Amino acid sequence: MALPARHHSRSRINKRRSHSALKNLNLAKCPHCGRKIVPHRVCPYCGYYQEKEIIDVYRGLSKKEKKIKEKEIENK
Template sequence: MGVPKRRSSKQRGRQRRAANVKLEAPALVSCPQCRAMIMPHHMCPECGYYKARKVVEMK
């Protein structure tokens, strides 16, 4: 079995972990009713529709 010859530094381990951490913009889709940008599988805050059904009455 392979054994490390030298101790790996803190920086090297942190760099390896940081490769998977990044900020991403949220995925947005347009509401089929009012064309506002919303998150998928969420009710539209503009018109109150979800999957072509009125869920909340908006003013």
């Protein structure tokens, strides 16, 4: 079985990896609830996109959970 002639130095490995760091997400502000969201996506907190409600975020929640969520959106 063929083997590499010599191993890569730590320096060479680190230089290659210098480009693989994660960059900060460029987050936009939701115009409806004001939280930071990924741009061009439906807001996961209030379910709005372009001033229209796309997702019913209260679906499947109990009365108590619904009240808490409503308060959360109001406060933001």
